[in-house]
Amino acid sequence: YEDTAQRLWIVQPTDLGTYITLLDLKTNSIKSFDEVFKDKVPFTNKDIDYIYSNAVNDIFISTEKGNIYRYRDNRFEHIFTIPDPALRTALYTNERYLWIQLTAQEGKEKVLKISLRDQAVEEIELPGYTETIGIDKNDALWLFQSRQKKLLCTSNGKDGLKTIDLRSFELPEAIYKTPDFREYRLNPSDGLIWWWRQQKDQKAFFVLHPREGMIYNLQPEVASLLTYETPIRNIYFDTENRAWAATQDGIFIITLKKNKFTILLSGQPETYSVRGIIKDSRGTLHICTYNGSMQLSPEGDIIKKDKNMRWFCAAADNRGNLWFGTGNGRIEKYDPLSGQSQYYTYPSDAPYPAPWAQWAIIRDKTGRVWAGARNGLYFLEPRTGLYRKFTRHKAFPQLEESSINHLYETKEGIWMATSSGLYFMEPGKDITVRYAAGEKPPRRVPYDYLLHCYRDKTGIFWLAAKGGGLVRFDPDTGISRQFTTADGLSSNIIYAVYEDDYGKLWLPSNYGLMQFDKESHRVNTYLKNDGIAHNEFNTASHYRTIDGRLCFGGLSGITVFHPKDFAEESAVQVPLQLTACQVLDGKTGALTDKTTAVTTTGALALSPSDKSLIIEFALLNYENISKNNYAYTLEGLDKVWTPLRSNSLRINALPYGSYVLRIKGQGIKGEQSVNDLTINLFVRKPFYLKRGFIISCILASGLLIYGIFRWRLKSLAQAKLRLREMVKQRTREIQKQKNKIEKDKNTIEQQAVKLKALDSAKSRFFANISHELRTPLTLILGHLQATLGGKYGTIGQRVRDNLEVSHSNSRRLLGMIEEILDLSKMEAGKLELHNKPVRFYPLLDRLCDTFRSYLKGKNVR
Structure with missing residues (x-):
């Protein structure tokens, strides 16, 4: 139970008393009853006999001494004391009254109705043994007499009990058996009584209206879920009027609501997977299933079956005739008034293959019948019987083998939803317009495989895609938007798009029937447990009747409904x-x-x-x-x-x-x-x-910079001192070197003077010695020339040769002496040079003559 302080009371009866644990829903903390209340309670755990709560989260505690307390707003309040606690059989309460059922000593029973506002007590006598069912919203206590098969209601107060005889409702006899545990529960919000019994040979589960009898038989729905080993232990009702059935295998949620859908071909011995649907002028519904075609009466009864006739799509013309596209390439024209059919067969000698699996068929304004098949587009001229494939789409060769899933005629022409995009064809012209994912804007749509198309009053196209969800497309601007399961759709495979009068689109899909709001884009999905025939619908299995009803076929029957029945539904x-x-x-x-x-x-x-x-x-x-x-x-x-x-x-x-x-x-x-x-x-x-760290870093950086600055100043001062000392030292060394240089300069100057004097002496010496040598050498040359000239008589050849050598060497020696004299002129700056040509041979000859006598002595030639 939940109290007013948002705590859950978890009650566990034991042999030593009732143990209570409290779970705080705000903090998820768990404490025992004694930890929370300590000395605040006027009883102990051993005294607790019964605990109950009402809709406003008041907790009522009954003790073995007969005292009843109410816990509210963190305090316990004494409400009532039962005169004889041993006679109590049941305790019930709502937000206004407390009900106590008592058994008197004489075997009679009575009910005490206690006001929680002023503790006023009202006593009501009961006729014999009764079982309490519950309290309704009108503060009436409902009771059950299993032996008399009656319901009792205290709504009349002291004036008496209202009695309802259950035998007039033809209820299962199992409910009158003595139950092993409580097997009924009253829903206070609607006054309905939920009755159940799951014994081995006695099974029943239904909802009883006290005045109308059984209104829902739930046993067939739960037969496979609830067994004798896993029966319902209790049922609780929430604010949404849902029933929560507690079993050993878990909790089942059961919601009662009127089914707004009508199901056709459901509950039949055979399962009918439905394809084409159409209604004729007489109200007969023509449908096609995988088990053949059939006709249904307006009430849904099967009138006629034809297992050999299978057609996939149907359309009606303006004369009331029905046109059916079959799976083997034939087209049937059916007159509902006469019941006669006319068949058109695709010629075997046609240049193109016959159509197969025709998904779409219409008769346009000119009377031509168009059939869309899995292998392209075909047409039929009923007046001439010409039945051919349409090939005037050279700009789009992919249409040749595309599946034509829907044909939609507007005043401008015919639109085709295909497996390769959306195509448009003007009357009597070629197909020249295609909208697809591979086209350039404004002819680009986000998905190619389309099963159905619809154009609303504003000119917007709504495209049902096989795998791509729902596409909103404006052909004038090229703007599109795609809605998928990520946007709330139950499935991305949508078979059709139908708009109702309330701005909603109805979308049969591969998983449920969706209602899509064009403005808010809110999606409401209806599944099989909401009343539709099957969760999965089929291609080309959809139809709107003249009165606005929508018919959608699926894997098991047809779902029929009128959108107006859902117009008042608000978003949950x-x-x-x-x-x-x-x-x-x-x-x-x-x-x-x-x-x-x-x-x-x-x-x-x-x-x-x-x-x-x-x-x-x-x-x-x-x-x-x-x-x-x-x-x-x-x-x-x-x-x-x-x-x-x-x-x-x-x-x-x-x-x-x-x-x-x-x-x-x-x-x-x-x-x-x-x-x-x-x-x-x-x-x-x-x-x-963080600011503190940054400030600390800034301060540390400042201190570091300051320290570096101080260290730098100190280093500069020390460097300045070292530099000053170094300058002094270098100055001393420079002065020392200067003194040495001055000394060396003086020495060099003295040496230069001496060298100059020595050089002058040398020049004089060379000049003197040159003059001294030149005079005798000149005399020698004179005698040698005279001898060689024969002045002193004839000389032998050998002597002549030797004298010529001596004469030559003397001349060389004289030349060297003259060169020494030239050196003296050169030192004095008086030597003049004159360039002139000379003969080179005499010089070589003289050189050879120098060594010729020596070589002759060695006998070398």
């Missing part, structure tokens, strides 16, 4: 609950649970070392939860919503700063989260970016 909003929040510590690698902190404060602070934030959440719609869609945005970082296909989110390594994480959810049936799940995130700055 359900809570979005945070279920877990964990932080991965980057230093230790451990996950830290932050669920309680986030649930309590709605905020979370992260450290720079935290690697990941892991958040889990749940949309509390409790139906098809695997199909729920979620989206999140991180304000401060993201500008768009990011879709999620699971109920968990992992955020890694956020930069420091403040963010707001918002998460929203949507169920497959269009249920929106009543509010976004909002978490304020704050990522602390790394220590090196």
